[in-house]
Amino acid sequence: MTNLKRLKGFIKKEFIHIFRDKRTMVILFGMPIVQILLFGFAITNEIQEARIAILDMAKDPVSEELSQKIMSSGYFHLQATLQHPRQIEEVFKRGEVKQVIVFPHDLDRKLEKEHRAVIQLIADASDPNTGTSLMNYTSSIIRSFQQEKNQTTSQPYQLVPEVQMRYNPELKGVYMFVPGLITIILMLVSAMMTSITITREKELGTMEVLLASPMKPGLIIIAKVIPYIFLSFINALMILFLGKFVFGVPIKGSLVLLLGESLLFILTALSLGIFISTKTQSQQVALMVSLMGLMLPVIILSGFIFPIENMPFFLQLLSNIIPAKWFIIIVKGIMLKGAGMELLWKESLILLGFTAFFILLSIKNFKTRLA
Structure with missing residues (x-):
């Protein structure tokens, strides 16, 4: 009985320790809840509110009725109505739409005389x-529309979807994974290494010596960051080299611009790592925050694997504070679409803003420690 009482006492003590430790409670209950919500809402192959554009050169009853049927399906959102074929490339390069539907000039005449017409689907x-x-969703709607019309006419006709895949006609999965992997590797390596390095100095007590030195906090941060800027940039060069020459992923845009944007993203990731280090006291916590706090959002909410448009609205809003989302747009734009700074300036400014924000917060935390 005595041993049983002691066992109960120890069990009770462990429960008390666990419930008093807020970090342990967050890991035990917070992380599973966050993960199930993220995976449950974000991981889906269903198409919802996909942004498309329509170029209606026919402007006849058939094209108007079919357009209404496509838009009323609930799968698509009409982002733009185009007036000229040259606008197709523009909306794709700006990343405004995922698909363009083109109705030809003579749609009505061809259906009347030849009982057959081609509708161009460009994705x-x-x-x-x-x-x-x-393509599958749109083709299915067109077939359904055709069947409905043929049931009420004595002269059945055929609507033929002509499919065109832009920027990846062979549908190679590596075209999607290489830009995403560049982003994930640079984000995790840069942020994780800087956060662990600075936290290690705090654990050893050398950081207090640095903070007590005549050097300003900003100079201390710069001294810590420069080696990792160089090493991370070498890492980016290696990834781009392997993507280009091993996997055959093209670089249609400016290589100089791509390297410059990669350097900007490295600075963003490093500044985030420094900020994490100012908020953590041990290497273990810094590593956990870098891995668990960055890996899931980067993979799920960046648009790397799962389309952001398919996610609930609150996750779409949340994705805007993930720096990786904007860098993936930049990398895909330069490598696959040949986009230039005139189309990617907004994403570049957002990354620059993230970098400045994290650096300012880090300097403020260092100054607080000095005070």
Whole structure:
């Protein structure tokens, strides 16, 4: 009985320790809840509110009725109504739409005389899974429309979807994975290494010596960051080299611009790592925050694997604070679409803003420690 009482006492003590430790409670209950919500809402292959554009050169009853049927399906959102074929490339390069539907000039005449007409479906296949799904959904709606019309006419006709996959006609999955892997590797390596390095100095007590030195906090941060900027940039060069020459992923845009944007993203990731280090006291916590706090959002909410448009609205909003989302747009734009700074300036400014924000917070925390 005595041993049983002691066992009960120890068990009770452990429960008390666990419930008093807020970090342990977050790991035990917070992380599973966050993970199930993220995976449950974000991981889906269903198409919802996909942004498309329509170029209606026919402007006849058939094209208008079919357009209404496509838009009323609930799968698509009409982002733009185009007036000229040259606008197709523009909306794709700006990343405004995932698909363009083109109705030809003589749609009504061909259906009347030849009982057959071609409707062009052009998809952005830089994400081959999304491109294929969009084509399948649209083709299915066109077939359904055709069957409905043929039941009420004495002269049945045929609407033929002509599929065109832009930027990845062979639907190679590596075209999607290489830009995403560049982003994940640079984010995790840069942020994780800087956070662990600075936290290690705090554990050893050398950081207090640095903070007590005549050097300003900003100079201390710069001294810590420069080696990792160089090493991470070498890492980016290696990934781009392997993607280009081993996997055959093209670089259609400016290589100089791509390297410059990679350097900007490295600075963003490093500044985030420094900020994490100012908020953690041990290497173990810094490693856990870097891995668990960055890996899941980067993989799920960046648009790397799962289309952001398919996610609930609150996750779409949340994705805007994930720096990786904006860098993936930049990398795909330069490598696959040949986009330049005139189309990617907004994403570049957002990354620059993230970098400045994290650096300012880090300097403030260092100054607080000095005070």
